[in-house]
Amino acid sequence: MKEFEMTFKSITVGIALLATSAISASATDQIRIVGSSTVYPFSTVVAERFGRTTNFATPIVESTGTGGGFKLFCAGSEADTPSVANASRAIKSSEAARCAKNGVKDIIEVKIGYDGIVMANAKSAATFNLTTRDIFMALVQNMPLENGTLVPNPNHTWKDVNSTLPNIKIEVLGPPPTSGTRDAFLELAMEAGCKKVAWVKKLKKTDKKAYKKICHSIREDGAYIDAGENDNLIVQRLKANTDVLGIFGFSFLDQNQDVVKAAKINGIGATFENIADSSYPISRPLFFYVKAEHAGVVSGLVEFITEFTSDRAVGDDGYLSERGLIPMPAAEHKMLRAQIMNQIAKQ
Numbered sequence: 001m002k003e004f005e006m007t008f009k010s011i012t013v014g015i016a017l018l019a020t021s022a023i024s025a026s027a028t029d030q031i032r033i034v035g036s037s038t039v040y041p042f043s044t045v046v047a048e049r050f051g052r053t054t055n056f057a058t059p060i061v062e063s064t065g066t067g068g069g070f071k072l073f074c075a076g077s078e079a080d081t082p083s084v085a086n087a088s089r090a091i092k093s094s095e096a097a098r099c100a101k102n103g104v105k106d107i108i109e110v111k112i113g114y115d116g117i118v119m120a121n122a123k124s125a126a127t128f129n130l131t132t133r134d135i136f137m138a139l140v141q142n143m144p145l146e147n148g149t150l151v152p153n154p155n156h157t158w159k160d161v162n163s164t165l166p167n168i169k170i171e172v173l174g175p176p177p178t179s180g181t182r183d184a185f186l187e188l189a190m191e192a193g194c195k196k197v198a199w200v201k202k203l204k205k206t207d208k209k210a211y212k213k214i215c216h217s218i219r220e221d222g223a224y225i226d227a228g229e230n231d232n233l234i235v236q237r238l239k240a241n242t243d244v245l246g247i248f249g250f251s252f253l254d255q256n257q258d259v260v261k262a263a264k265i266n267g268i269g270a271t272f273e274n275i276a277d278s279s280y281p282i283s284r285p286l287f288f289y290v291k292a293e294h295a296g297v298v299s300g301l302v303e304f305i306t307e308f309t310s311d312r313a314v315g316d317d318g319y320l321s322e323r324g325l326i327p328m329p330a331a332e333h334k335m336l337r338a339q340i341m342n343q344i345a346k347q
Helices: 013-019 040-053 065-073 093-099 132-138 180-194 198-206 207-216 229-239 250-255 274-275 301-308 330-344
Strands: 030-036 083-086 105-122 142-144 150-151 172-174 225-226 244-251 261-262 283-293
Touching: 013 180, 013 274, 030 040, 030 065, 030 261, 040 301, 065 083, 065 093, 065 283, 093 250, 105 180, 105 229, 105 250, 105 274, 105 301, 132 142, 132 180, 142 244, 172 198, 172 283, 180 207, 180 244, 180 283, 229 244, 250 261, 250 274, 261 301
Parallel strands: 030 083, 172 225, 172 244
Antiparallel strands: 083 283, 105 244, 105 261, 105 283, 142 150
């Protein structure tokens, strides 16, 4: 078996091969993949290459959002359910519990690399240099004041948020609640800015529920616009309206640099190098999850995992880096490879 790097939730592929006899052979000829719109383009490239270079059918890849993908993935272990869920965040404990309840008890977690979340606008538009506090104060539903009270967000323009920012109406196109990109944005950008308010930061230790309600609540008065799971559509809308900003993954910025540009966050640019070394504030790992019950039964699944996690795909010079995926550091890459090879050797 070719080398590939994975992290495991509970079981190795070798054990999974013994747990698949109950799956109907009628739905095992083609891999079905659902989930993250951010991982979608990477998964699609691998799937198309896999279909061209092997004797297996090209996998079906659907962009449903991370949350929506896990709902489909966790619906059951039957052969007609998805074998793979792409994710722009780690699986939640509630999602893992739903999987287990529906018989999906053996899940393989595969980290493929890293990505940054950008706030971008049209190349011809004003240049933004935002702090996480600026982002929070622009988009939070109820703004915390220094006196310990909350008020409906009064900021209408970016200049209202910070006098150094452009006098442009706050209008941000972003991912929906089912999106892993939105989950990561709330945690890495909104919460980071929220912590700049001292009394809210202290609230995390005394009332986590109230703290999260403040920090993770996006305004619903039109300043933030749910743009669905199609990040390419956001890019096109930014081109059409130079006053609007959009939230999406670095790979879409990388593929559309002739059309859009990213704001600096805390003075750090959204570049390949800054995301790779984690200096860019809104960086996150990307994953896909595999239904171990399907390994060895769904045709080509193990081979697809092998291709997706190979050096030629996700290594420093891999073909996915040309599409905007930030490779894992060499040491981490080597460690994950050693883990999987050791697991296989024990079988």
